Structure formats: C-alpha cells, structure tokens
Amino acid sequence: MASHKNTLLKPVLRIDFPENARLGRGKIELLEHIRDTGSISAAGRAMDMSYRRAWQLVDALNSMFSEPSVNSQRGGKQGGGAVLTPFGEELIRRFRHMESTLAQALSDDLNWLQSNQPE
Secondary structure, three states, rough: OOOOOOOOOOOOOEOOHHHOEEEHHHHHHHHHHHHHHHOOHHHHHOOOOHHHHHHHHHHHHHHOOOOOEEEOOOOOOOOOOEEOOOOHHHHHHHHHHHHHHHHHHHHHHHHHHOOOOOO
C-alpha cells in the first residue's frame, strides 16, 4: 500500500446556491485567468477547457449575483477581450479569504486525520 503520510490534506470549499448554482475553486480560478490574460478564450485554454465551456461558466457567474463578475467585448477590428469588474475582483478576494479561514479552522482536525493515515 502506498504511503499517504507525505500527502497534505486540504479542505475544498464549494458554496451551493439555490437553483443548483455553485461557486468553487474552478470558477474562481477561471476569473483569475481572465484577470491575468484579459481573455475568456485564453483563460479557458489555461485551464484546458473549451471556449464554449469557459463562456458558460462566465455566464453562470454573471447570473449568480446582482452584479456581473466579467465584462466582455466581442472581437472585431479592435479585438475582443474581457475584464473583471470590481465585483469580480472582490469575489476572488473573498473566496480566497474563505478558503484560508476554512483551512485555519480545520487545521487541528486535518492534522489529526493526517497523523492517522497509513504508513
């Protein structure tokens, strides 16, 4: 049997909203890539997903809240592009803060679980 002692345990945060909407690390990572690349297409490629799937996730994010997370512009002479709104930036910041808070709150329990992994 392989040793699990060297693999750190990590809690994963996912927020379930009504109507089956979910917010988790994948959508937040997509927002971070959009912020870094200025492009939904490039953000999708960075996560090994199709442009269509990336657009679906952006559309879901923009529908989940009273404010959009991403503003996009169609391509053309000027080229397309996407930028995070101030709300999108705040969403990333708060989600990452929630992840950190969760990890800190569970650290003793995670350490206990880790110490009871097989050799």
